[in-house]
Amino acid sequence: MDIKEIQSLIKFVAKSGASEVKLETDDIKITIRTGSLTGNSEPTYVHTMPMAQPAAAPVAAAPAAPAEAATPAAPAAEAEDDKFITIKSPIIGTFYRKPSPDKPVFVEVGQTIGTGDVLCVIEAMKLFNDIESEVSGKIVKILVDDSSPVEFDQPLFLVDPS
Structure with missing residues (x-):
């Protein structure tokens, strides 16, 4: 995730009215807080998926065993896309x-x-x-x-x- 994507995420969070957003991927962890947190507000969590995973989304709906088998294939697909x-x-x-x-x-x-x-x-x-x-x-x-x-x-x- 580059700085432009992070800035875009910050703007999105500010416009959404959420008081806190946490984003975790394999290599980064981001927490964005806007304003002050009150005891009454519930934090909002935004989860994003890498671009390569939408093709694997139908597999995720299948039983757990095929989904686990698809996980090691994702790095291979990314390496293939590098060419x-x-x-x-x-x-x-x-x-x-x-x-x-x-x-x-x-x-x-x-x-x-x-x-x-x-x-x-x-x-x-x-x-x-x-x-x-x-x-x-x-x-x-x-x-x-x-x-x-x-x-x-x-x-x-x-x-x-x-």
């Missing part, structure tokens, strides 16, 4: 895979792309911004659902440059 180039959002806005609702998507998983190809559109303040590829390769994974909000520097696509 890919991550295309990140250059702006905050709403992510769209299509230029308009009646048109086909810009790119699909498995499609080969070149430098300058339009990958998606991000709407920010009623302006639609084409997001172009800065690398050539093959789309391995699309990390964001269509019509969902994205943050600055949020990973959007994984590209295999080979």
Whole structure:
């Protein structure tokens, strides 16, 4: 977690009205307190999951034995993703895979792309911004659902440059 993410979390906590938020991951532990704690208020806990785990979420709903088996696989999946180039959002806005609702998507998983190809559109303040590829390769994974909000520097696509 970098400093920008921590600052964003602090702003979120301040706006939410929570008096205290604790965040623990494998490598960091953060506690954010706003104002003063009173005896009547209950602390609010925010739990976040790493980006790689949403794909493993259906496994978590299964019995405990398969979930335990999936835990060692997560570091292997992250190591596998290291060979890919991550295309990140250059702006905050709403992510769209299509230029308009009646048109086909810009790119699909498995499609080969070149430098300058339009990958998606991000709407920010009623302006639609084409997001172009800065690398050539093959789309391995699309990390964001269509019509969902994205943050600055949020990973959007994984590209295999080979």
